[in-house]
Amino acid sequence: MLKALGVAFPKVRALGALEKAIIFTESRKTQNYLLRVLADSPFAEGIVLFNGSNTDERSKQIYAAWKEKHQGTDRVTGSRTADMRSAIVDYFREEGRIMIATEAGAEGINLQFCSLVVNYDLPWNPQRIEQRIGRCHRYGQEHDVVVVNFLNKKNEADRRVYELLSEKFQLFEGVFGASDEVLGAIGSGVDFEMRIAAIYQSCRKQEEIKSAFDQLQLELNFEITEAMTHTRQKLLDNFDDEVREKLRIRDRDSKAYLNRFELMLMDLTRHELDGKADFVDDSSFQLRTNPFAGRNGDIPLGLYELPRRSGEAHLYRLNHPLAERIINEAKQRELPTAEIHLDLAAYEGKISILERLRGNSGWLSLSCFTVESLDQAEDYLLLAAVTDMGQTIEEEAAIRLLTLPARVGASVDSTPEIMNALEEGTRGRKESVQRSISERNARFFETEAEKLEGWADDLKLGLEREIKDIDRQIKEARRAATAALTLEEKLAGQKHIKSLEALRSQKRRSLFDAQDDVEGRRDKFIQSLETKLTQQTKSKKVFVIRWIM
DSSP states (O other): OHHHHHHHHHHHHHTTOOSOEEEEOSOHHHHHHHHHHHHTSTTOTTEEEEOSSOOSHHHHHHHHHHHHHTTTSTTOOSOHHHHHHHHHHHHHHHTOSEEEEOGGGGSSOOOTTOOEEEESSOOSOHHHHHHHHHTTSSTTOOSOOEEEEOOOTTOHHHHHHHHIIIIISOTTTSTTSTHHHHHHHHOOHHHHHHHHHHHHHHOOSHHHHHHHHHHHHHHHHHHHHHHHHHHHHHHHTTSOHHHHHHTTOOHHHHHHHHHHHHHHHHHHHHHHTTTTEEEEETTEEEEOSOTTTTTOOOOOOEEEEOTTSOSSSEEOOTTSHHHHHHHHHHHHSOOOOEEEEEOSTTSSSOOHHHHTTTTOEEEEEEEEEEEEETTEEEEEEEEEEEETTSOEEOHHHHHHHTTSOEEEEEEOOOOHHHHHHHHHHHHHHHHHHHHHHHHHHHHHHHHHHHHHHHHHHHHHHHHHHHHHHHHHHHHHHHHHHHHOOSHHHHHHHHHHHHHHHHHHHHHHHHHHHHHHHHHHHHHHHHHHHHHHHOOEEEEEEEEEEEEEO
């Protein structure tokens, strides 16, 4: 546990979140064991327990301090159970660092201020795992939730359970990812839990465990696959072969794509450092002269190379000071409209998409399109290209044009008709970008709205639970008053009943007020998002060229 927290807390801190963790366990014995372990460690400060009763001394102290602080306010309900939960959560939010909780902490409390969930005991029921993570991953959470799962690797059954939860239900790839659809396919998580329990109870040998889990996984494969095949088929039936190929991207393709940016960086560096550096190969160069001397003289001379090379030189990458200054220098340069002679035959490789343009000529423009929404700005490079015959060239072919070996010719002037044609192509790309951002923002809105609804449901359920608890107390008080022998006892009983009924009325009013508060928050939330989702755009022409191939 100490090792896990030592790794997880820095991860949470790197995300910008508070160093707070909720540790879930199945039993009170394990909870007390973890308390003893953590109490004698660097994580001793700010530990709080959460269970069904919270009768330990520390919880009593927290409860007494909370009750004194909120005496005379509507925060105090009169129900020890409800007030104890509020006191523990408030302490964890304001002063605590680690909450060790039994399953009682997996429902009815909001911990969106905490971004680290530790499953010391991993439930077999995937719905319970989602419920645990949902304490933190909810409306108001500002950071990604880090989840740490403990697993006994020596236990074959435990390993297979985790394999099913992780790979079949995809619980830990992204919280509330595909698991909702998968759980819908297999039915109740309790049924799944019972099937796991049966394996634990009936199988003793490793071969028996393996065989039983293989059979369970086979059944899950059938149930999940059958439920999702229809959706997948509907999707793919409307895609052509080219789109299907793009859906089969593998990890090596992603790495190749990253290398493409490295090569582009090296090409730009070679151009900008002409005469100031000797290029050893496509991934390294020897800087002889500081190109920014007199302005920023802190660029060291010597050997520079891309990552994953020898490791004995300056690591050259996009965020290196030298690369940043080279890129900034290039971006600020005014580029006149020029004639560019492209040589497809000199290109090492084959670009089928450009074969039909061999012997043609035309115009190409590059614009930087900036979109501001959700309090952030995004830059997009938009290409538009046409042939002299007026044919529009698709963006993929335009990108490929810029990868060909080329020779720069004389400066040329474009005509208004050409610029209008290029602008029309750019306009279509702008609309596509804005539509894509709108769709992404719509998904963000839906996610945030779901978090808000979850918070509202928790608030409502909490108040309804308190009212139900008061109803129970009233019934008990009435029975006690009926059984009382003296008039004084009966009067005291009736006064107690009256005070409980007044408290119940107050809670009912609080329930109505809370519903109004939820509506008010929802309205403010929508207004706030509407403001953030409004797109502000600006466009800047980077260059225009006449190309001949």
